[in-house]
Amino acid sequence: MKAGPPPECPPAILAQIADLELVARIIVEGLVSGLHRSPFHGYSAEFSQYRHYRPGDDLKHVDWKLVARTDRVYTKQFRETTNMASALVLDTSRSMNFPTAGLKSRAVSVGPLTKFRYAVIAAAALAHLISRQGDAIGLLAGERFLAPRAGRQHLRGLLAGLASLTASGGWSAADNVRRASERLKRRGLLFVLSDLYDEEERTLAELRRAARTGHEVVLLQILSREEIELPYRRDLEFTDLESGRSLAINASLARREYQDAVAAFLERWRSRAGAEGFQYSLIITDTPPNRALRNVLLARVTK
Amino acid sequence: MLWLNPFALFALALVAAPILIHILIRRRAEPFPFPTLRFLQPTRLAAIRRHVLEDIALLAVRIALLAATVAALAGPLFVTAARRQAWDRRIVRAVVVDDSNADLNVARPFEGRDRGAKSPAPQANSLAPHLQNTFEATSLTDGIRRAILWLDTAPPARRELVVASVFPIGSIAQADLSVIPDDIGVRFERTGTLPGTRTVAAGRLLTSGGVRAREVTLAGAQTSVRDAAVGDPMVWPIDVVSSKAEQPAIDAAVAAVLSQRVWAAPPDRRARLVLVEPTVVVQPAEPTVVVQAFMPAIVAHPSTPAVAQALPRDVAPEAGVSPGTGVAQAFRPAIIDGLSDVSPVRHAWIADAVARIAGDRELRDAAAGVAAGLSDARLAAAPWQILASAADGRPLAVAAESANRLVVASAARASDVTTPLLLRAIANAIAVVPDLQHAEVVSIADALLRQWSRPSTPPASPRIETVDHDDRRWLWLAALCLLGLEMRIRRARPVDASQEHHEETAHVA
Numbered sequence: 001m002k003a004g005p006p007p008e009c010p011p012a013i014l015a016q017i018a019d020l021e022l023v024a025r026i027i028v029e030g031l032v033s034g035l036h037r038s039p040f041h042g043y044s045a046e047f048s049q050y051r052h053y054r055p056g057d058d059l060k061h062v063d064w065k066l067v068a069r070t071d072r073v074y075t076k077q078f079r080e081t082t083n084m085a086s087a088l089v090l091d092t093s094r095s096m097n098f099p100t101a102g103l104k105s106r107a108v109s110v111g112p113l114t115k116f117r118y119a120v121i122a123a124a125a126l127a128h129l130i131s132r133q134g135d136a137i138g139l140l141a142g143e144r145f146l147a148p149r150a151g152r153q154h155l156r157g158l159l160a161g162l163a164s165l166t167a168s169g170g171w172s173a174a175d176n177v178r179r180a181s182e183r184l185k186r187r188g189l190l191f192v193l194s195d196l197y198d199e200e201e202r203t204l205a206e207l208r209r210a211a212r213t214g215h216e217v218v219l220l221q222i223l224s225r226e227e228i229e230l231p232y233r234r235d236l237e238f239t240d241l242e243s244g245r246s247l248a249i250n251a252s253l254a255r256r257e258y259q260d261a262v263a264a265f266l267e268r269w270r271s272r273a274g275a276e277g278f279q280y281s282l283i284i285t286d287t288p289p290n291r292a293l294r295n296v297l298l299a300r301v302t303k
Numbered sequence: 304m305l306w307l308n309p310f311a312l313f314a315l316a317l318v319a320a321p322i323l324i325h326i327l328i329r330r331r332a333e334p335f336p337f338p339t340l341r342f343l344q345p346t347r348l349a350a351i352r353r354h355v356l357e358d359i360a361l362l363a364v365r366i367a368l369l370a371a372t373v374a375a376l377a378g379p380l381f382v383t384a385a386r387r388q389a390w391d392r393r394i395v396r397a398v399v400v401d402d403s404n405a406d407l408n409v410a411r412p413f414e415g416r417d418r419g420a421k422s423p424a425p426q427a428n429s430l431a432p433h434l435q436n437t438f439e440a441t442s443l444t445d446g447i448r449r450a451i452l453w454l455d456t457a458p459p460a461r462r463e464l465v466v467a468s469v470f471p472i473g474s475i476a477q478a479d480l481s482v483i484p485d486d487i488g489v490r491f492e493r494t495g496t497l498p499g500t501r502t503v504a505a506g507r508l509l510t511s512g513g514v515r516a517r518e519v520t521l522a523g524a525q526t527s528v529r530d531a532a533v534g535d536p537m538v539w540p541i542d543v544v545s546s547k548a549e550q551p552a553i554d555a556a557v558a559a560v561l562s563q564r565v566w567a568a569p570p571d572r573r574a575r576l577v578l579v580e581p582t583v584v585v586q587p588a589e590p591t592v593v594v595q596a597f598m599p600a601i602v603a604h605p606s607t608p609a610v611a612q613a614l615p616r617d618v619a620p621e622a623g624v625s626p627g628t629g630v631a632q633a634f635r636p637a638i639i640d641g642l643s644d645v646s647p648v649r650h651a652w653i654a655d656a657v658a659r660i661a662g663d664r665e666l667r668d669a670a671a672g673v674a675a676g677l678s679d680a681r682l683a684a685a686p687w688q689i690l691a692s693a694a695d696g697r698p699l700a701v702a703a704e705s706a707n708r709l710v711v712a713s714a715a716r717a718s719d720v721t722t723p724l725l726l727r728a729i730a731n732a733i734a735v736v737p738d739l740q741h742a743e744v745v746s747i748a749d750a751l752l753r754q755w756s757r758p759s760t761p762p763a764s765p766r767i768e769t770v771d772h773d774d775r776r777w778l779w780l781a782a783l784c785l786l787g788l789e790m791r792i793r794r795a796r797p798v799d800a801s802q803e804h805h806e807e808t809a810h811v812a
Contacts (some may be wrong), residue, residue: 095338115338197339227338235332242339248332253346261342 008176011288013112021156022164024124027290050074084189085148086130087180088123090141090162091194091222092116093171094241098224115222116167118285119193122220125293126191131155140180141165169219170242174202179211193220196269208276217278221269222298224285228266230258231257307378307767307775314373318349321365325358338719362794375778377531380770391761397450398437401468401494403741433488433771434460441741442542443468443475447483454487459765467492470752478754488759491752497744499523506554506737507567509730511558513537514567517737521744540568541729545578545717552717553578560727566734572652574709574729578717579677643709645703647686653709656732657702660711661690663728669721677701687712690728691721709733 017023028036053073061075096116121138130137131150138148139158144165146158173194180190190210196203196219207217225231232251239246266282273280279299285294306312337343436453440446443466454462464487468474483489500522507513512533520527543553648654660666669691676697677683686703693699693714699721700713711729715721 083686098336098338100336195338197341236335237332238335238337238340238343241336241338242491243340246334247340247343247345249343249346254344257344258342261344265342 011118011285013148020120020124021128021159022171023048023121024159027121027293028128029156037074048077051077084130084133084135085138085184085186086126086135086189086191087138087140087148088127089173089176089180089190089192089194090123090139090165091171091173091192092142092165092167092169093194093198094167094169095195095197096222097241098166099226100241101245104119113126115195115224115283115285116165118283118289119220119222120162120165121289122222122283122293123191123193124159125289127155127158127162129293129297130189136182140176142169142171142176145179145183145264148188171198173198173283174206177203177206177210181206181215184215187214188216190215191218191220193222195223196221200268204272204276207278211276212279217276218271218296218300219273219278219280220283221266221280222283222285223266228262228284229258230262304768305380305382305764305767307376307380307770307773311373311377314376314678315370317373318366318369321369323360325362361670361789364785364789364792366787368782370603371778371782371785375775375782378767378775379703380765380767380773381780382764387761390459390765391461393434393456393458394463394759395434395457395460396436396463396465397454397457398435398465398467399443399446399450400437400439401441401443401446401466401474402439403441403468403474421636434458444479447475447479451483451487456769458769458771459762460761461488461762462486463488463490463759465492467494469493469495470747471497471740472745473740473743474746475747477755480579485510486760486763489755491756493746493749493752497746499744501742501744503739503742504737505739506735507533507535508564509537509539509561509567510564511561515564517631519737519739519742521739521742538570539569540573540733542573542575543578543726544575549578549717552722556717556723556726559723560730563727565727565730566736568730568734572708572733574656574711574733575705576726576729577710577712578722579679579682579712579714645686645705648688648702648704650704650707652733653704656709656729657688657690659732660700660702660728661688663724666700666721666724666728667691669719669724670715672719673719674697674717675714677712682712690725 001199015025050063050066051074053075057075061077063074063076066072066074096119097114099114127137127139131152131154134150136148136150137155137158139146139161141162142165144161146154146161171194173192173196177190177192192207193254207219211217230251232255234252235248235250237246237248270280279296281292281296281299283296341540413530436450438446438449438453440449447464447466450464454464462484465484466475466489468491470493480489500520502518502520505517505519505528508517508530512532514533514537515530516533518529518531522530539557543557545553551556648657671692671694673693675695676693676699678697681687682701683689683698687698687701688703689698690700690702691698692713697714699715700711702709702711704710709729709732713722714723715725
């Protein structure tokens with residue numbers, strides 16, 4: 001019998017859970033049960049045991065000699081012996097603090113799930129998942145840096161660090177990517193969770209440089225549905241969350257051009273990331289985090 | 304459709320208010336934090352297009368709400384075929400009951416039917432209280448008039464007038480029925496039968512032989528009158544003020560009147576006749592006071608203190624002087640005040656007496672033969688009323704009221720034939736003439752009553768003030784529903800705004 005998809009927890013509910021470790025565990029529990037193989041590859045692995053073949057297992061791990069001897073299909077399981085070092089680069093700029101809390105609206109009376117909160121939850125889930133595999137995970141978010149380490153104690157410290165973060169002030173994607181790639185001692189995995197509104201060329205250059213140094217780059221561009229579609233109708237005085245500049249326009253009249261510009265921006269990032277060999281995923285905050293991360297991890301597995 | 308209060312429809316102009324509000328409303332561009340402005344292109348603001356109506360649905364509901372409220376206040380009445388049929392089925396009835404023959408113990412209309420098992424007119428019993436009214440009157444003419452007034456204010460229905468009486472001859476006539484509007488049905492209910500003969504007292508008479516009581520016997524078409532002497536003292540109801548020299552003539556005039564028999568007046572009805580000589584004396588020193596003199600000497604008939612009381616206080620009976628000499632010195636202004644102490648007629652019996660005296664043709668003819676009338680212009684003006692005029696066109700006799708009695712001033716001499724005619728007219732006018740109508744024993748024929756009867760016609764379009772039920776409740780209900788819808792739409796707007804993640808702020812520019 002085919003198992004159904006793992007249960008998904010709505011983002012609005014996850015946003016209400018203050019315990020970040022609990023949120024991460026909820027997401028990861030629903031995440032790994034749907035994956036048949038580890039999305040994170042070590043650089044060497046030693047044989048662990050045989051087990052019966054199950055649909056979906058990679059055929060390259062089937063022990064064909066054993067099949068010939070026993071007429072039974074077994075797959076070989078390996079234990080990764082080489083630790084992977086990963087770093088979470090989290091955007092803490094004010095632009096991530098959207099939709100803004102305090103907007104006078106019934107729908108947001110319980111508090112909106114901002115991009116930043118979504119990114120924190122996703123980072124926590126990734127950290128939990130990676131740490132669960134015994135790999136080292138680090139964090140670079142603004143001024144806060146935690147060197148990649150493995151272990152439960154480190155994970156708790158990292159989650160506590162994530163929980164204490166706020167999206168305030170400026171943030172340079174290029175500088176943070178460079179700093180993270182320099183802090184990773186050996187080849188590792190670089191997760192960048194950002195809306196990627198910062199200088200595109202410089203950010204891309206730093207990402208390219210990190211890739212050249214042997215790091216694997218995973219770009220998670222986190223945006224809200226509102227900033228993609230601009231669904232407003234009235235006259236609004238838009239105020240830039242980072243620069244403070246404002247522009248009064250009629251949202252209805254500006255929608256078409258805005259959507260075209262955003263679509264071009266996203267397509268540019270997608271194509272450039274693909275060309276550079278980065279794993280790129282656009283995550284919209286109304287997507288349940290476990291579904292979004294599952295898609296990311298599945299993309300890694302099938303890569 | 305009728306409007307009970309059509310002036311309320313002027314309030315429909317209020318529907319302009321929501322339209323103006325919706326036109327003039329201006330939505331301020333609200334500050335809205337946003338991650339980046341890099342993809343936003345400057346556009347014109349919608350506020351410059353504010354003459355365009357927004358929220359058409361809300362505007363329509365508000366206009367409909369106002370219109371329904373105004374229409375409800377205007378009191379609509381939908382005159383449908385069903386409603387007309389209901390009005391046509393309904394009867395509103397006025398019953399006029401003749402009370403003048405209460406002594407006959409006649410049946411009350413409809414009361415017997417209410418109590419009895421026999422009910423030939425069931426609709427009479429099923430009328431609601433506000434659809435039937437009974438008018439008791441001693442005069443059917445008066446009762447019919449009151450009934451018509453009530454029917455005029457009755458709710459829309461077939462209107463019917465029922466006259467209940469024994470119907471003695473003269474109790475009602477064609478002229479009384481001509482005032483009834485054509486759409487009102489008329490029905491006559493005979494409530495009993497008149498006795499074959501009836502003897503009634505018909506007042507008292509003053510004669511030269513004393514007071515006599517009159518009795519009238521009505522027997523079918525025959526009427527017999529019988530007078531009998533009674534021992535009551537003779538009370539002559541008219542005080543005469545004149546010069547002493549005129550006393551014999553006054554006595555003769557009164558005797559002549561009594562010989563002709565006049566009706567005896569009730570004790571509370573008194574009159575005074577002042578015979579004024581038409582001598583005009585102008586006093587240069589007091590030109591505004593004395594223009595007419597009358598003789599202060601008294602002739603009292605009967606010569607009692609009552610006559611003295613009728614005189615002005617400061618005029619002594621002995622103060623008289625011969626006319627023509629020293630008149631101005633003898634008759635002070637107070638004398639004239641004795642006549643000027645009069646007021647407009649207030650008592651009904653005095654007004655009735657004045658009218659009856661003025662209607663005496665013999666008196667008018669005799670007065671026309673008198674050469675000169677009253678020369679004092681004040682006696683020809685209010686409150687004096689002219690009873691008869693002399694040959695010179697001036698009033699010969701005038702009347703007014705003074706201290707609850709009738710005062711008549713006359714320029715005729717006591718010896719003139721006009722004076723006894725005036726005395727007779729006054730005596731008969733202030734007396735209560737017996738009305739024998741209620742004693743009539745002959746009734747109006749049934750055939751004539753049937754001829755006068757007619758059915759009621761279907762009600763025409765009702766007058767707005769007579770409508771008892773209108774349709775404003777439906778419009779109030781509609782207004783309530785629209786109010787709820789309007790609130791629902793208004794409450795739904797923030798939800799829409801939540802999708803936009805902002806709440807609009809509106810104010811009237």
